[in-house]
Amino acid sequence: MTCKEAESLVMPYIKNELTDEELFEFLEHIEHCPECREELEIYFTVDVGIRQLDSETGNYNIKGALETAIEQSRERLEAARLVKIVRYAVSTLSVMALIITVLLQCRIWLQSGLI
Numbered sequence: 001m002t003c004k005e006a007e008s009l010v011m012p013y014i015k016n017e018l019t020d021e022e023l024f025e026f027l028e029h030i031e032h033c034p035e036c037r038e039e040l041e042i043y044f045t046v047d048v049g050i051r052q053l054d055s056e057t058g059n060y061n062i063k064g065a066l067e068t069a070i071e072q073s074r075e076r077l078e079a080a081r082l083v084k085i086v087r088y089a090v091s092t093l094s095v096m097a098l099i100i101t102v103l104l105q106c107r108i109w110l111q112s113g114l115i
């Protein structure tokens with residue numbers, strides 16, 4: 001992902017509008033690119049600041065809030081990855097179960113002299 005692409009994803013990220021793939025690439029980029037990370041921090045700070053004005057929650061740890069948001073994003077990706085693995089495992093298992101069922105059925109037919 002280029003810096004230009006990453007920059008265009010900053011607002012969607014804050015609004016939580018990214019797809020899992022976009023989110024993954026965005027986080028990768030943010031981790032290795034201080035400029036885009038700073039860009040994100042600025043927008044994030046403004047966003048949190050505005051919401052803070054709305055709710056008047058007193059002093060708020062903005063740096064910590066961004067860390068928490070990034071941490072949650074990673075957890076979301078991790079959860080999505082797990083769902084994918086489980087789905088794959090389940091579909092593999094059900095195909096195997098089907099094959100075993102057919103084989104067992106063939107054995108029963110063979111033993112009872114039907115084929």
Ligand SMILES: [Zn+2]
Pocket residue numbers: 002003004006029033035036037
């Ligand atoms: Zn960048």
